[in-house]
Amino acid sequence: MDFEKENSAGYLVNHMARLFAKELQHRIAPLGIVVGQFPILLELWLKDGVTQKDLLGKIDVEQATLANTLNRMERDGLIRRTKSPTDARAQLIWLTEKASGLRDSAYEAALNVNADALQVLSEPERAQFMRYMRLVISGMRSD
């Protein structure tokens, strides 16, 4: 039997993900944020004052991962938390001024990473590529 990693989808996917992460990391570092915080910020920029559970429903990550990342974000002055008025177990998560102000630069950084990474593909190829990824993801999630 043979196994050539360049012909292994999993190997390529992993490698590509690390390159994307490294590139995004590099571009958002000046903003004082890190990659794991990105999806959370994306949600909070749309709507804050939500509970951890609300966030969890929108972000594809385990609850423990989210809780840890939120702790680091609080430590770093990106969010603050207030008691939920309706449930003593829950807290509402709010962006700080600092974090709110980063939105446009962060969007831009991420859009640039994506554009640069996909620049080797033509426009229709890019669309195909995105479509393939969405298909693979939804196939894998439904197992």
Added chain:
Amino acid sequence: MDFEKENSAGYLVNHMARLFAKELQHRIAPLGIVVGQFPILLELWLKDGVTQKDLLGKIDVEQATLANTLNRMERDGLIRRTKSPTDARAQLIWLTEKASGLRDSAYEAALNVNADALQVLSEPERAQFMRYMRLVISGMRSD
């Protein structure tokens, strides 16, 4: 400005990579190995008795990451190390019997993950998808 994560290549790539890793993890756990060890084992199954530096040249990971993973592999009885006869700083890395014996089952597990993940795509689509990933990777590496 708008940012929809389902339209972000980086977001999809990251998500897909975690699904692949989780699936592979799940299938190789019975063999007593974990995902980070996989690329190293692939190389060692081809040829062992090599130095860390040799391995580093073939695996796309930082030196420190490799060193840590090798330590865990030694702890887990997958490799052993002998002094290099030519360089007192280096060691030669050898597979144990246990690790050698895992090769075929591990190949099979990985091939199955890939096949299952890509089953939502037709054969020509799969080929395109792989081609796109290789293009994106080589584009990103050459920056």
Added chain:
DNA sequence: TACACTTGAATAGCTAGCTATGCAATATTA
């Protein structure tokens, strides 16, 4: 109402990745 069940979140403990730094052995060069 008391007790059991469920749920929101935190914590422990692990792998895998990274950067930065240290250190001893080898190579190079003045």
Added chain:
DNA sequence: TAATATTGCATAGCTAGCTATTCAAGTGTA
């Protein structure tokens, strides 16, 4: 050959992800 530079590897310390477990607060029910 002595001083310097380079190299092979290890270590420290961080983020990001995971599973498993715990715990307190809410919910439902006998």
